[in-house]
Amino acid sequence: MSAQTAAPSAAGAAPDETPFRYTAALAERIELAWQDAWAERGTFHAANPTGPLTDGDGRHADPSQPSFFVMDMFPYPSGAGLHVGHPLGYIATDVVARFRRMQGDNVLHALGFDAFGLPAEQFAVQTGAHPRGTTEANIAIMQRQLRRLGLAHDPRRSFATIDPDYVRWTQWIFLQVFDSWYDEDAVRADGGRGRARPVHELVAELEAGTRPVPTGLEGVPAGATWAELDAVARRRVVDSRRLAYVSETPVNWCPGLGTVLANEEVTSEGRSERGNFPVFQRSLRQWNMRITAYADRLTDDLDRIDWPEKVRSMQRNWIGRSHGARVRFGVVGGAEVEVFTTRPDTLFGATFMVVSPEHPLLDEVPVAWPDGTRGAWTDGHATPAEAVSAYRAFAAGRTAVERQADAGRKTGVFTGHLATNPLTGAALPVFTADYVLMGYGTGAIMAVPGGDERDHAFAEAFELPVVHTVAGEGGGPRTGDGEVINSSNEHLALDGLRVAEAKEAVTAWLEREGVGERTTTYRLRDWLFSRQRYWGEPFPIVYDEHDLPIALPASLLPVDLPEVPDYSPRTFAPDDADSSPEPPLGRNEDWVHVTLDLGDGPKVYRRDTNTMPNWAGSCWYHLRYLDPRSDDAVVDPALERYWMGPGHGHQAEGSTGGVDLYVGGVEHAVLHLLYARFWHKVLFDLGHVSSSEPYHRLFNQGYIQAEAFTDERDVYVPAVEVVEDPGAPTGWSWKGRPVHREYGKMGKSLKNAVTPDEMYAEYGADTLRVYEMSMGPLDQSRPWDTRSVVGSQRFLQRLWRNVVDETTGELLVSEDAPSDATLRLLHRTIADVTEDMGAMRVNTAIAKLIVLNNHLTTLDRAPRAAVEPLVLMLAPVAPHLAEELWQRLGHDRSLAHEPFPAADPALLVEETVTCVLQVQGKVRGRVEVPATASDEELTALALADAGVQRALAGRDVRTVVVRAPKLVNVVPA
């Protein structure tokens, strides 16, 4: 390309004896020229099978070519600038994409931007500019920085989640969720049971009377039929079943951020994941998504996708499915307590009960302590009411951190209630204690101190009896397997059964007696979906005079963000628990109140002033890459089937389908990756996509880590200026002062950030790519070491020198046939590199390319027949250099679509091999032998070897193990 003209002339440059030396300056000319060429030619335009998107030559996808969809977790355009750690994953996916393209796949790889959300809003607040302007500027900067890396993306498929065209479909999907309900019994396309169905089908069933009207809803009379309900009551019935619904429920309110948050965004310490502000439980009217309806499928399908076990177990853990039984205990005085237990077999061992401090049973307690109340139970209070209200106040004031720090020491108090064990008739005192959580199960437990560690600790503190029901199970962790004891009476005899059998027997008895039933509970809660922020997608919802939500028709999408005088969130003192959210969108009265004709004439409606959480945009972006300009469907079904459908490309028939490779950090394990799976499954249920999972294979890349240094005041000092100093007490010094070394993230504030720009200036983009890919396995974190980068540059320089004369720019390759040794090494390398690349072991693939190149360096002239395959194999990792060499070798087309070299099996078979001679497993000699040598020949050679004889030292030979032709092991008697 232009490098051919640019390099030799070097107009105005100082005379240089080696104008064609592969320096950073030459690398830059080559790289920029090829980046322009790829853009002009549309080299990386991925062809769809139909529609406007074709490849660079204007062709549609060839149906006989496998499709391969590779994706990065898309970046957040923060404006802080990149450091060398950021592009690691993008380089990795680029290498895979380029390799697969050369392997004959139709590859889809593009990069969009996740641009709504808190940082952009905060950055905008700081600079005083509108978030749209600052966000778009940041995107432009980031695109420029990433382009300089030579990533082979299809630029036509890029987008940002803030684009009105994109927001429109995000809102459209929200309405699909809103207009759906979950039918547990419906059969799915993939044969399973339970799926989302359109709300109008629910209405039809209610009208027909094939589905009963649910009871217990506000404004819906008990026992009423559909026909008896008025229009508003009917809407309440339907609204109660929607997958996206407004409800007044306890939510996480974060005054410091001025918004409510999802459970997934709150740390175990009860603080906001972003900003680390305290979070309070408050009952507020908010949007929720019924992700709990998908709890089983989200758990079960983890077994059908190719994800790291770590992420799958994190999701399983988060969903927290456990099987067990509900058991109802009568309470003296007429009330009832229902508990959930995973161990119904231990019912005989229940000696007391515990309800959480928020449990409704505590709203009324007996007026006096019953007979048998022990001193230790009352905490010195004269009445149950006093004791309970004191404990409730104590528990409400305890933070999550305090509770956890205290987990071993149980607090609580007797409530005065006595419950009756339905199986034994025993009277059980009911306690309240904050180790029982209202948010899990029923908020009440039957305590079995003989089998449960926590119950045991409580029983000890409160002098309660302990009964063991499983042989060998004490107060320690329960094994769940053992022989049941102490568990028989006139109703049920469990003694001698295994735990699993006893569980079954008790559950059956409970169901027979009508005092309990088998059930499954989940830790997962519905997804709190509204935020009180400006920079997010507005809800496509208005409210009428009944204050019930109404979906806007698709023709009114997108609902754009209104201009407001101040878009910063209304925040409060972080500990002001009594404050209430104030959505910034409410500041524009003209926007909030809108006159619309939604079919019954023009009326004034009130808009929803919340915005969606920034996870919304990343829940479906994989689909937008397929069909980036689609106006009439979220994605063309034919395109979705082609790129993501079950059995497409290299995926097995009967797979879930989904993106072929999704690369990103592990930090999204239970946020984005769970939400995206949920949305995708809703779209699957409604027939919009054929894949039942969005991401078939997930790969977590490691992080690039770096050393940081602090001085004696714990202030970070510039890491590049720190020197190793044996004289310093810490071994390191900065400007003569000792500094302390720590190891972790790279970042501006740690003064240890190395930027891609610095690497381009010093070495070039290809060198940076090669270095990052050689550092180690992709899924491992590794320390950045600027000093080592030069090794990758030397490799590329040596290759360049093997092809191009540094002084004259002439082509140096020999047209003669390569020697047998060169040919064999070449084909061995092709075979190994192909395998390594296929398994994403780029580091070892590069090592083998270096070996081949080092071999070519030893020859007078490298033969073209070896150089060309080497250049092609290097292309995925160092694409600019490879393109330049490929062109200089006389090719006029880009090598991006050239077939990856194929190894000749005949040349992989060695004629002679080195046979290792061992005595008792220790190497004592080696000998060159024909690859066809027989066991007998090898045995004879081994026994004749001087080293073997010396090691045997006259001992008899017991046996000889031969693994022809590579190894002989002589075993002495």
Added chain:
RNA sequence: GCGCGAGUGGCGAAAUGGCAGACGCGCUGGCUUCAGGUGCCAGUGCCCGCAAGGGCGUGCGGGUUCAAGUCCCGCCUCGCGCACCA
């Protein structure tokens, strides 16, 4: 406490149960050079030895095997995640 992962030269790392340390950095020596933050060549796990050669060596302790970094059992250390979830 539970779950997942990892421990190999001075450093980053390689090794279908079969030559431990490929490749790279760094370091040592030599050649090239007016000069090198250049290039090329050689060496580089530890110990004994002039050498030939030998001994030791993959976190620790056992075991299986002709043969173990790799498989099995029991520990230790570190990282990450979850954590009173009934």
